[in-house]
Amino acid sequence: xxxTAQAARLRALxxxxxxxxxxxxxxxxxxxxxxxxxxxxxxxVEAHFARLEEGSKGGESPAELLRGVxxxxxxxxxxxxxxxxxxxxxxxxxxxxxFAYALDMPASVRILTDxxxxxxxxxxxxxxxxxxxxxxxxxxxxVPLEGGALLHSLYGESPFIASKALFLSEAVRQVTGELLPDxxxxxxxxxxxxxxxxxxxxxxxxDAVNGLASYGLGAHEDGPGELSPRVYWWxxxxxxxxxxxxxxxxxxxxxxxxxxxxxxxxxVRLDRAGRLDTAAAAKxxxxxxxxxxxxxxxxxxxxxxxxxxxPAGLADAFxxxxxxxxxRCAADPKGAYVDTWDAWAIAVQLGSALFAGAQAxxxxxxxxxxxxxxxxxxxxxxxxxxxxxxxYIAVACRQKDRADRLCQVPxxxxxxxxxxxxxxxxxxxxxxxxxSERPMDDVVAKLLATMETxxxxxxxxxxxxxxxxxxxxxxxxxxxxxxxxxxxxTKALAEAVAHHGTYWGDSAAPRAQVAxxxxxxxxxxxxxxxxxxxxxPYLPMYLLNRERIEEMPAG
Numbered sequence: 001x002x003x004t005a006q007a008a009r010l011r012a013l014x015x016x017x018x019x020x021x022x023x024x025x026x027x028x029x030x031x032x033x034x035x036x037x038x039x040x041x042x043x044x045v046e047a048h049f050a051r052l053e054e055g056s057k058g059g060e061s062p063a064e065l066l067r068g069v070x071x072x073x074x075x076x077x078x079x080x081x082x083x084x085x086x087x088x089x090x091x092x093x094x095x096x097x098x099f100a101y102a103l104d105m106p107a108s109v110r111i112l113t114d115x116x117x118x119x120x121x122x123x124x125x126x127x128x129x130x131x132x133x134x135x136x137x138x139x140x141x142x143v144p145l146e147g148g149a150l151l152h153s154l155y156g157e158s159p160f161i162a163s164k165a166l167f168l169s170e171a172v173r174q175v176t177g178e179l180l181p182d183x184x185x186x187x188x189x190x191x192x193x194x195x196x197x198x199x200x201x202x203x204x205x206x207d208a209v210n211g212l213a214s215y216g217l218g219a220h221e222d223g224p225g226e227l228s229p230r231v232y233w234w235x236x237x238x239x240x241x242x243x244x245x246x247x248x249x250x251x252x253x254x255x256x257x258x259x260x261x262x263x264x265x266x267x268v269r270l271d272r273a274g275r276l277d278t279a280a281a282a283k284x285x286x287x288x289x290x291x292x293x294x295x296x297x298x299x300x301x302x303x304x305x306x307x308x309x310x311p312a313g314l315a316d317a318f319x320x321x322x323x324x325x326x327x328r329c330a331a332d333p334k335g336a337y338v339d340t341w342d343a344w345a346i347a348v349q350l351g352s353a354l355f356a357g358a359q360a361x362x363x364x365x366x367x368x369x370x371x372x373x374x375x376x377x378x379x380x381x382x383x384x385x386x387x388x389x390x391x392y393i394a395v396a397c398r399q400k401d402r403a404d405r406l407c408q409v410p411x412x413x414x415x416x417x418x419x420x421x422x423x424x425x426x427x428x429x430x431x432x433x434x435x436s437e438r439p440m441d442d443v444v445a446k447l448l449a450t451m452e453t454x455x456x457x458x459x460x461x462x463x464x465x466x467x468x469x470x471x472x473x474x475x476x477x478x479x480x481x482x483x484x485x486x487x488x489x490t491k492a493l494a495e496a497v498a499h500h501g502t503y504w505g506d507s508a509a510p511r512a513q514v515a516x517x518x519x520x521x522x523x524x525x526x527x528x529x530x531x532x533x534x535x536x537p538y539l540p541m542y543l544l545n546r547e548r549i550e551e552m553p554a555g
Contacts, residue, residue: 002030006038013042017049031224065103065120066128069112070136072102073163073189075227086113089122094239096228097189099166101129109159130167136160140175143196143215147207148280151215152176154195162189162227168197168234182456182464183263184235186242188216192225197234201463202278203271205264209254213243217252233260259460262418266461269419273385274323274511276466281509285327291365294320294346298363298371315381318350322389326510333513335540335548339366344543345552348397349373351390352555355380356405361553380409382416384424391431392474392520396543398527402555407432421461423454427475434482443482450475469503474517481521486530493522497538514538 002010010033014026029048033041060068074090076098084090090100101112117125136158143151154161154175164171165187169180180199186208187197196215198208212231220229230243231254242256256264267276274281297317325347328340335341346363350373357378363371380387387409394403411432415425430446454472456464462471473496480489496518504512515538522544526532535541542548 002034006033009038010041010045013045014049017045031226035224060103060116062120062124065112065116066124068104069101069120069125069129069132070104070160071129071133071163071166072100072109072111072160073166073192073227074098074100074111083111086115087111088114089117093166094230094232095241096230097232097239101125102160104132104160133160133163134167134170134174136164138164138171138175138195145207145211147204147211149198149204149207149211151196151198151208151211154197155193157193159192159225162192162195165189165195165197165232165234165239168195169237171195172197172199180234182459183260183267184233186212187232187234188212188219188230189227189232190216190218190220190229191223191227194219200260200263200267202276203268204278205267209242209256213252213254233257235260262460265419266421267463269383269385270462270466273319274509275385275470276463277504277507277509277512281511282507284508285323285330285510287324287327287331290320290324290327291343291369294324294343295365295369295371297321298346298350298373301376302372302374314350314354314376315383315386318347318354318386318390321347321350322393323510325393326513326516329513329540330508330510333537333540334535335543340540341548341550342366344393344397345550348390348393348399348402349552349555351386351393352399352402352405355387355390355409356402356555358555361555380413382413384414384417384420384428387414387428388424389516392516395520396516396523397552398523398546398549399552399555403435405555407435419461421453421459421467423450423458423467424462424471426450426453427471430475430478434478440482447475447479447482451479465503469499470517473499473515474521477518477521477525481525481528481530484528489525489530490533493518493525493532493536496521497536500538514540519544 093099103110138154138156141153181201183200185197185199217229230241233240244253244255270276325343328343332340353376358376360375391406426449434443476492480492500515
């Protein structure tokens with residue numbers, strides 16, 4: 001910033017250009033002067049006010065207005081009462097930002113007044129402003145942050161680049177060819193020439209929030225053309241500030257609204273469990289390292305003297321074993337090998353122990369790796385999706401006793417999980433009700449609740465594509481299962497594995513190797529005598545047809 005003496009000199013240079021009854025902001029001029037030698041300041045001041053004078057003349061024809069108009073974001077504090085009074089059409093679109101129309105002229109930019117808007121026509125002006133803004137060229141860079149988050153930076157010479165945030169989805173599509181996720185994006189517009197954003201697609205959003213805040217604040221201070229130091233959330237065309245500024249202490253804090261916070265929690269939990277199709281999840285797993293990690297996790301449980309007070313270790317062990325079970329199926333998609341069965345068996349043992357407790361038992365990872373799982377009290381965590389994993393894998397491995405105990409886990413405990421949508425909990429309720437052989441009318445009512453709450457408009461935590469292509473598929477299969485409709489089940493199973501492939505593509509992620517929910521439903525159908533065609537992709541055949549199923553230690 002300018003020193004006190006420099007600021008006083010700049011004000012003195014500007015005095016001859018002041019017009020009676022009109023106040024001009026010197027903020028942008030100060031930023032230009034800060035970057036130039038002081039001997040050049042008089043000519044910079046003269047050129048600045050010449051542009052303002054030229055831009056304020058007006059009188060353009062409707063055709064000229066339509067040809068040069070752009071949608072424009074302005075900082076709210078740039079609008080004096082006099083200016084705002086002449087722009088009744090303008091509106092605040094988010095805290096700190098005002099939408100207006102601006103005319104791009106060869107030497108200056110003029111903000112349009114109500115008379116300009118009336119002369120050109122509000123509808124025609126809006127269409128032209130959007131089209132002209134979208135034609136503004138931009139440069140695009142990717143900015144990696146610590147923690148793995150990635151920012152996209154759009155920048156250039158035009159003073160309209162930041163205004164593309166008004167239509168961020170289309171701007172992103174033009175630059176990257178990709179669509180924004182359902183949850184939208186976080187973005188900053190620190191100056192007129194810079195727009196940086198992060199799509200809200202996975203757990204890296206947590207790192208991106210802080211990274212964007214630092215990036216945007218630094219760029220805002222550097223200028224020129226300051227716009228806003230805030231972080232915003234773009235969602236379905238709406239702009240929401242998540243930055244709270246304490247003007248008394250001049251401090252900033254980030255406070256996402258509840259809707260965004262819910263989405264962030266859901267994505268973080270999904271991402272950490274490897275459920276999302278991300279670049280990190282797609283790395284080919286090291287099965288030997290996973291085997292070692294799982295064995296060490298079980299050893300750690302045996303050595304822990306405070307297992308009941310610290311269930312996190314058991315949750316980590318289950319997650320590791322489940323990842324190993326999936327990863328084994330990359331090289332053994334039919335589930336034919338003993339090592340594959342051992343991995344699935346240990347995942348069953350640990351999942352059951354995590355939610356329903358277990359007696360001391362032996363866990364085997366091949367001939368040479370045997371670990372002792374200590375007696376474990378029932379202390380189920382509030383992790384609804386992990387419960388589903390434990391139930392699905394118990395059903396697929398035909399462990400009825402363990403599935404019985406899992407269905408005795410109080411739903412009230414799982415409802416404490418604030419990272420899932422309501423349909424996940426309704427689905428668990430449906431499964432527990434069915435497995436416990438309660439009246440079919442109750443099962444159907446809860447299944448309908450699952451279906452109703454899984455509609456796109458009801459989702460608050462889960463990405464729509466994940467809900468549709470992954471989460472909902474076992475629900476659709478269960479519907480056909482309880483209806484005992486063999487043909488409909490066959491069709492739904494083919495769709496389920498196809499949707500699994502659509503979601504994961506050719507990813508090497510462990511979760512990509514097996515459609516776990518559909519496998520559980522297909523296992524039930526097979527045992528009920530449904531004509532399940534084998535083999536099918538993502539469904540380990542020798543688990544499904546029971547040929548690889550072996551006895552496990554009593555739980």
